[in-house]
Amino acid sequence: MPLTALQEICDLALPRSCAGCGEQRVAFCTQCRAELEDAVTAEPFEATPTPCPPGFPVTWSQAPYDGAIAELLRAFKDSGRGDAGPHLARLLRSALAGLLEAEDSCRRELALGGQLLVVPMPSRSTSTRARGREPTVELGRRAVDRSRRLVLRRVLRVARSGRDQAGLSAHERSVNLRGAMRLTGTGRTLVPGRVCVVIDDIVTTGSSLVEARATLLAAGAIEVLAATVAATQRRGT
Template sequence: MRPLAALDALAELALPRTCAGCGRSGVSLCRTCDIALDRPLLQDAAAVRPLPCPVGMPPTWSQVPYAGAPARALRVHKDAGRSDLAPRLARLLRAAVAGAVEHDPLVGDAVMAGAPVLVIPMPTRGTSVRARGGDPMLTLTRLACAGAVPLRLVSALRVSGRGRDQAGLSALERAVNVRNSMAVRGRWASVVEGATCVIADDIVTTGSSLTEAARALRQAGAGHVAAATVASTVRHTGR
């Protein structure tokens, strides 16, 4: 086998060769889907609000609608082990966090005052972490916060209840499923108390998970809670 052919064969084994955005074979991310993941960075994050909106849902900013190439990229990153997508998706999450900093007055005030803004990833169940071989949301949040001095990544939340997977549940079922299912880790309680927090998640749908995460943080004494997500299935209320 020629050297170049041998290298190509090794690459086929080591690298994803199906487009993460459309499924096209022979390429990990085609040109069209590459553009679809970059274009949203040219615009501000949008404020999103599900209807009906859960009581206590934090103000939330999202960078893209959950559709097309971004939606499929999020799915395969989370469920198919496409870790090569993490830097691209983290850029979208970082832009959404920037939207919270720019448009939420209390988050912006904290940054202007030089106070750290805690960016807290949505917690993942231990069984899911083991099944996936890692925590995709923690990875995205870590990359999104890298080099951003006002932002401090804090894995402050843990799953404390026995709720089941949210996929396929109605809005009401989701709300019941996650109720009282999260808590602040003991070692982070003093850090969260009085702090400005931004919850980071991949997708906002009914808002039930973000609402529960915000409840847990407020119960621990957080001064203000907002949220940022890569994508949203709900309507945008403004930019």
């Protein structure tokens, strides 16, 4: 049995604490569940970092990166709380739905009977080894589950590690990520001529999405958009 599935079973059977606020003896407390439901039923929105970096793709998000949503994301990514995955995937699915409804290129591609290529933001190999999993891929699989219009594939990889992004300014993140991504072997076959939607957990400075977009366009994608669970604005450089 995969580690993630086993962890989710353990979390359901023996909840440690609320993944959103830390309340003991519940996996997900009433207050955090209500906050999540409010976020799921809210209208998705076009997210734009401040300042907005050149080359930033049209990006739709479902929730502000704050409160229980931020805690759930941190718990899911860094504390092994796989049980938060289904809840966060609902937010990502809603953001994707907003993107598909709003953007002409998506509607046109789907009207012609095509599929949108959903591209998880790649993680550094060190992060993947430390976590033993790829959180963005997990969220993406749940978000596009059973959809005939969306096909999820790992087509991007991190070619060089660079510095840890934590604590870097928007400009430093941009420089750190420049040229950091490459296509996988699968990507070289799948990307040309496709409309691609990059998915990620949050958008902060937008540097990662800029680099992903540039890499996919250089490989022949006809358009690159993005969807995230949450968005935050970061002021200053």
